[in-house]
């Protein structure tokens with residue numbers, strides 16, 4: 001029997017609990033979370049962050065606290081890496097890809113989806129990947145895995161973990177703020193530090209494990225590059241979302257240039273009033289005004305419903321939509337530091353600098369030109385848009401990477417501590433061309449199945 005502390009009950013915390021519970025139902029699992037059943041954003045939770053330079057809203061708009069964390073609000077698109085994703089992966093990446101291949105079906109089974117769509121090469125080193133979203137009504141992983149009702153799980157809400165204590169590679173306990181008092185907690189065989197990419201880094205900085213003055217990170221940058229005007233097919237690829245129950249099945253084109261991944265992904269119905277209001281209702285603050293606006297737009301609503309429920313396809317307003325180019329920003333363009341400002345818990349907040357350098361902007365424009373040649377070749381009716389490349393994000397765009405990933409091998413990553421695993425999307429050196437959360441689940445699979453002795 002082992003005693004496990006899971007710090008953070010978001011995507012990774014919930015996945016870890018579910019798997020440990022499945023394999024070792026007698027182990028004693030304790031979950032420490034800053035929140036509770038109610039999901040709160042950064043400001044409501046009382047955490048602090050500031051942006052230095054370009055606008056980057058991943059912390060204020062992309063972080064959620066409480067049981068389930070950001071999965072209470074995420075799209076829930078589950079994607080994993082294959083051999084196609086990186087042309088020259090280093091050893092650590094190669095081993096992560098192998099684990100992705102090994103555990104992909106376990107992940108799909110656990111979250112209850114099927115994805116047997118093959119990837120297809122479409123020329124020029126580009127390929128397609130199909131993503132399947134979780135059912136909209138069952139995307140909070142804490143709830144999906146019934147974490148609260150596991151017999152061997154004890155919940156410790158309202159514990160803001162502030163630092164971990166260590167003796168060389170051994171974690172001896174951690175400090176949490178509970179009821180405005182600081183408490184020291186110890187006595188666990190294993191610790192899972194899973195408080196989200198940014199907050200985990202803050203905790204590691206406060207603990208003296210990661211550099212306080214600067215931790216590098218990166219994320220995708222994105223812009224709407226083309227307005228497509230003649231249906232959803234672009235050359236060999238049909239981008240239209242298919243619908244299975246309350247889940248979308250989506251297709252993207254992925255490629256890589258100069259060791260930097262990019263992907264092309266559609267935005268449908270951005271100007272469709274019904275869809276705008278529905279999005280606001282699903283992802284933003286709910287209000288009677290929004291419900292009223294949705295009801296007022298009944299004719300489009302009927303067309304949407306017909307396509308959705310009868311044809312199982314997404315309705316595309318005026319048959320026009322945007323094709324967006326997403327690119328991994330260069331490492332070095334993202335840095336996080338401890339802020340001078342304290343949050344509600346008396347802890348230093350985070351200062352974030354995420355910008356785009358000239359070289360990245362040029363690469364972005366070059367890729368846009370290159371893909372435009374494909375559009376011409378395929379006879380697509382499109383308009384090139386002239387928006388500036390920016391660091392502001394769309395709703396489903398927060399995939400920080402390259403934060404805690406400077407490892408030679410997966411072994412080195414697992415052995416960084418002898419009784420703790422640090423897990424968030426930033427343990428991946430690259431996000432490639434995917435929404436990358438599920439690509440780090442295989443590290444948990446391998447660790448829990450084969451490394452916890």
Ligand SMILES: Cc1cc2nc3c(=O)[nH]c(=O)nc-3n(C[C@H](O)[C@H](O)[C@H](O)COP(=O)(O)OP(=O)(O)OC[C@H]3O[C@@H](n4cnc5c(N)ncnc54)[C@H](O)[C@@H]3O)c2cc1C
Pocket residue numbers: 007008009010011012013032033034035061062063064065066067068069070071073074075076077078079159160161162194195196197199395396397398399423424425435436437438
């Ligand atoms: C709108 C949106 C859509 C997205 N869509 C997708 C998608 O389709 N596919 C995809 O792969 N990714 C998507 N993402 C990204 C995905 O949500 C995150 O990568 C994922 O949730 C991160 O999991 P996590 O466990 O690291 O952190 P979180 O899910 O954020 O969980 C962190 C947990 O730790 C707790 N916590 C935080 N700080 C502390 C502390 N100091 N002490 C104790 N507890 C603490 C929090 O309360 C929370 O429960 C999306 C993100 C957003 C915002």
